[in-house]
Amino acid sequence: MKKPLLLRVAVYSPYHLQHHKSLYSASLSPHQTKWNSKTNVIITHPTLAVMESCSSMNQLRQIQARMTLTGLITHTFPLSRLLAFCALSEAGDLRYARRLFSRIPQPNTFMWNTIIRGYNKGRNPATAFSFFILMLRHRVPFDPRTFVFALKACENFSTAPQGESVHSLARKTGFDSELLVRNGLVHFYAARGWLNHARGVFDEMSVKDVVTWTTMIDGYAACNCSDVAMELFGLMLEGDVEPNEVTLIAVLSACSQKGDLGMGKMIHEIMEKNNARWGLSLHNALLDMYVKCGSLVAAREVFDGMESRDVFSWTSMVNGYAKCGDLESARKFFEQTPQKNVVCWSAMIAGYSQNDKPEDSLKLFHEMLGQGFVPVEHTLVSVLSASGQLSCLSAGHWIHHYFVDGIRIPLTVTLANAIIDMYAKCGSIDAAAEVFSAMSERNLVSWNSMIAGYASNGRAKQAVEVFDQMKCLGFKPDDITFVSLLTACSHGGLVSQGQEYFDSMERNYEIKPKKEHYACVVDLLGRNGLVEEAYKLITNMPIQPCEAAWGALLSACRKYGNVELANLSASNLLSSDPEDSGVYVLLANICAKERKWGDVRRVRSLMRDKGVKKIPGRSLVEIDGEFKEFLVADESHPQSEEIYRVLDEIFMLSKLED
Structure with a gap:
């Protein structure tokens, strides 16, 4: 009978330890991070101890060669550690792991789990699930973690049958009574947004731990069911289950959605009472909650008290001050952000656009491009809005054709709506209609934008036609729809039709004027x-x-x-x-x-x-990308005499047209 590996490897001479220490130190640079693998086994063998600190495939191959020479590789545990490094370490190699796995005569359950987990980590769920199917065909014994890793792969499939089949198999084999498997099932259904299925599994559980509660709460928060998420959190506390950091982040997310400052403050009190060293993610969630609930004083206190900050922390403060209209403070935080990313730039650009500072929004956008940042959808929506406010067709047209038609950024419904709004406000209603007609998918905002565009450009008949099309396709108008529709009737002189629309709001659509x-x-x-x-x-x-x-x-x-x-x-x-x-x-x-x-x-x-x-009245005119401002009776421009002469001629021509 073989002695346990732990006892056998302890008799190696100090030479081996010294030899492997020098092998490790020779190839590990001071900037490399050691592999922080997790195992409950106490490792005393020098070769295995060195492997636990391995940081590259080059080191691993040297260790594997040494294990082959000494015969250590014939033992299950050392082999499983080799496989785990290749499949799970940041410095590993999944293809090497697969080759290694294929040469193992009878891989055990841990090894199968490792290769499934590795493909999940490598974002290859189809291959991960195929290994689960192979386990089933080869009648390899499952353990609870097998089902958890299989369900993790199923989360990334476009359809749900695979995950449901795993659930069915767990039920048939009795593994669905395991807490770990039930937590995996709750997570699988919640991640897909199937909250009723997740809640069904959750409610059947006689034993729930903090992971169970947190998974269900996070599922509700992610699907904008903030009321239910917070109700569940209350039941969790009543059940004397101590929330962890992930729980608190999920509840703070729900508070942000609902604008529930009271519950957010309660979470803050829990954090302070526990006096623990909470992580940056939780502090950022708390900061974000205060910002979204409009409590900037509390947000600033949290920000000032944070031991460390990242770009999200700074961007939250930029967002907060911009939304309340304090653009000076927002810009101050923006300028002080150590390492800006595109989200930070977008927050400041949106702040200017949403607070009637379109010129500053466009200027900052050009600065952002000049520094090599690639805009995202949110950036373009804000800049298109600024272009519309300024009636700056050239800027909006360039953004549309360079970023969207150039396929640099995908055309989503939100972005298409912003383009329609920009063209309509710039007076190019036919271009807006062209974008609208080409949309493969539309939402209510799309229809409202088109109706509003026709209304503002004096095309009442077309606005009414779009409204009729919208109803025929099953879209239910909202209060914004009727503002645009009534405006169209007003500009088009459609008095009786406008009055009929007004009367129908409450009668037909239950919209109180x-x-x-x-x-x-x-x-x-x-x-x-x-x-x-x-x-x-x-x-x-x-x-x-x-x-x-x-x-x-x-x-x-x-x-x-x-x-x-x-x-x-x-x-x-x-x-x-x-x-x-x-x-x-x-x-x-x-x-x-x-x-x-x-x-x-x-x-x-x-x-x-x-x-x-x-x-005094003033006008803006764009010349070669620059905006020139003119006041009434303004003579400051060096060519003012010529300008007024041209204006007089235009005025005379307009009189002749009348």
Whole structure:
């Protein structure tokens, strides 16, 4: 009978230990990381001890040669360690592992598990699963880890039959009673988004550990079921199961989705009470939660207290300050980020775009390209939005054709929607329609963008046609759809049709009209001379009229010379913003048009008394990629005389067209 390997290898002379130490140190550079393999066996043999610190295939081959010379390779355990290094180490070689495995006369369960695990790690699930099938055919005994590794391979298949067959086999062989296998099943179903199946396995388990609870909570959080995730976390705590770091990260993710600052603070308290050295990932999750819940003061405290930070930590702060409109602080954090990545650049670009700073957004985008960063989808969506805000067709057109048509970035539904919106805002509605028509997949945002594009470009008929197509294809309109549709009717003079759409919102679609919808109908009536009806609608609204409604009525009063309602509209607008110079100017112009000179003097006197100054009108024009700004009566440009002469000629030509 052979002695156990552990006893046999302990009798080797000190020479062997010294020999293998020099072999190891000769080939290991000070910058290489040792292989931190996991085994519960106490290793005393010098060759095996050196192999546990192996860091390259070159070293492994030398060790394997030594094992062959000494006969150590004929023993199961040393051979399994060779295989494990080749299959699982970062410095390993999976093809070498397969050749080694194929030469083993009777590989045991651990070796089969190792090769399956290796192919999973190498992102080759089909081969990993094929080895599981071979185990079954060769009647190799399974253990719980076999099923876990097989299920891990099944997570990456496009269909689910393989995973369900593994579940069925585990049930037939009795392994489904093992906690490890049940945890693997919960993870498999949760990873595929099959939460009902995962919960079914979870609820059947009489014994659950922290991995079980965490897997189920993380599954719900990943599928945006934050309420259920947090409810499950509460049950976990009631069951006296101590959460680990992964649990807390999953719950913080759910808090971020729901905006539940209270639960997020509770997690923070748990972290502080445990007084453990929590990892960077958990601190980043906590930071992200505070940012997404709008608690920037708490986020800054967490950030300042972090022992280490990565680009995610800095980007979270950039995002937080940008979203609350504090672009100066956002830019400060952006500039201080030690190693920026494309996500960090995109966060700052989006911050400018979303806070009405499109010029800065485009400028930073060009800086990013100049530093060699390749934009991602989120970057382009923000820059396309900035191009639309500026009506900068050349920039938007270049982004579309260079990055999307050039197949540098895949055209997703989100990106296509952004392109449609950009073209529509730049007045190139036919280009927007072309992109829309070519889309193989559309969502509600796609339809809304196209309806809004036609509405803003004065094509009411086409907007209505798109709306009808949308309904025929089974898309249900939302409140944004009706804002665009009512705007189209307003611009197209479709009064009765617009009123019918407004009336159908609640009746047919269960959408309660908001302030924006009432403002659209006020504009619809006012533009078409029904000023009194527009005012009547405002006074009978079940909600407080917004500034847009009063503004629409004031514009209608200007067009149709209703001074009385103009004064009333202006009064309501100025009560919310007494320093809006545009309201004073518009009211004065209405009074002047109707020759109410006393009212004109009264409005101008009121402006002087309140210290309100008229903001001069300005225009932007793009020339060779640069934006030139012009104010009313601006003569600062060296060619201003020539510019005004051309403008006069254009004005005269427009009069002739009328």
